[in-house]
Amino acid sequence: MSTYLTILGFNSAIPTVNSSPTAQFLEMEERAFLIDCGEGTQVQLRKAKARFSKINHIFISHLHGDHCFGLPGLIASFRLLGRETPLHVYGPKGIKEMLETIFKITETHKGFEVIYHELESKNSEKIYEDNRVEVYTIPLDHRIYCNGYLFREKPKERHLNMHEIAKYPEIETCDYHNLKLGKDFILSDGYVLKNEILTTEPSKSVSYAFCSDTRYLETILPIIENVDVLYHESTFLHDLKEMADYTGHTTALEAARIARKANVGKLILGHFSNRYHDLNVFTDEAREVFPNSFLPKALEPIKI
Amino acid sequence: MSTYLTILGFNSAIPTVNSSPTAQFLEMEERAFLIDCGEGTQVQLRKAKARFSKINHIFISHLHGDHCFGLPGLIASFRLLGRETPLHVYGPKGIKEMLETIFKITETHKGFEVIYHELESKNSEKIYEDNRVEVYTIPLDHRIYCNGYLFREKPKERHLNMHEIAKYPEIETCDYHNLKLGKDFILSDGYVLKNEILTTEPSKSVSYAFCSDTRYLETILPIIENVDVLYHESTFLHDLKEMADYTGHTTALEAARIARKANVGKLILGHFSNRYHDLNVFTDEAREVFPNSFLPKALEPIKI
Structure with a gap:
């Protein structure tokens, strides 16, 4: 019943032959959560040999295509695979209209219920809870309404x-x-x-914070404080700080500052601009501020 | 100025690690046409090293997800790559509402014009013409409104x-x-x-017919007669003829009958059900009726 994170894709904007847009598969206390769903996510899930059918909750950070264009295909495949279990989809207001329009026009008869949880709040809120896990939003500052998500195991039994x-x-x-x-x-x-x-003593309860597209934002610090693992976007290096601000993104240096100030255990960087070919420049920059910074490895589950 | 067809994906319904849903890239008389656009098509175009930016006309056979879920991502990437040239999209009525809803909600500001040509006719019609090429619809019989497309080089100069x-x-x-x-x-x-x-004598003017999802349908014969290459779906083998009829598909034997009756030069089969692992069974069945039947090879351009 450990918690494992499998990063399915971590590049920004345009998918390439070797990299996929944002999607993550989080297994926590036997629950399977999908976080963001860029185009091609269903194939990445297959490559990762993830327990596809166990996903009952999908959390979408924001409605830019590189974070959600894989949803229609994934849900259509669920139907073709005979799914009957309801599917909960959390995401910004508008996600229901978009998906239901697609399903209507493509005559995708789902055969199972899709339950939409549309988000509008600018404050962090608890959006999911069961006896072992809870999930909170992390309001971010992007060009479009955007939330990160905090996943927390509840205190365990002694x-x-x-x-x-x-x-x-x-x-x-x-x-x-x-x-x-x-x-x-x-x-x-x-x-x-x-x-x-x-x-x-009970086993440690771990926590994972996913911070998708955002400008440098210190208001997230109390929400993500002391998490075991923080994924934080770092689309640019700090010499392109102006570009980062303009496009609503963070630099590697800034992501590391967030990690240090929030006292997290480990920082995973991601959402790199396609202009960078050697990604080690990101960890080089981040480790100056927060040594426990890492590059993501696609499709390899990491224990949290 | 030869004509080349690159099949980008040819499997039905659910994308897998090794196969992609329907999409084809046709280069004819220096025009670049995209035919269908299942999820992941933009990455398949990259793998094929296709002249991505030259695509000015996209033809969608029908609005099932495995034939169109790659469109939003492809068009969003066109924008990110700085496209300014107008893009023509041909497809069933509804395609505009679907794409424009997606673009509105995902705030995809295209930066170039998308010109929709929505199709509703049950009769074959000429939908594109320039000084060298013309394109006709091939009305098909599927569970949802569906057209194949006939691409014809005009007679060439002596x-x-x-x-x-x-x-x-x-x-x-x-x-x-x-x-x-x-x-x-x-x-x-x-x-x-x-x-x-x-x-x-002038060089030969070639023709290519793409027959996407359809039941066995003899009314297409006069439209596709004598084409050099026919792509025709064959989702099932003939022992599953009932299943083929029920789901609106064709068997390999039937596809071969169409090829023979239409006197085409070459038949390429495709859109195989995931239940088949060795695809040679399709050509084995088809060649009994039409010897010049072939399996598609993804990403390898073939000269027409």
């Missing part, structure tokens, strides 16, 4: 210390649940067994 | 026989045009020089 528990025959299997939740156990003679004796 | 012409000093350079058009030359003494003496 581990039973069976060696200690065995010493107290009064503790029965049905008591384990409360122990995992951290509750003390009161023996029949009134003696309180402290939970710390009967259990050990 | 070749000058310079050896003979040199014998008559009266013939000047300005007369060559009329000679190429087949006119006789009258010498000043009234003697008529027959054109056949001064010129040789």
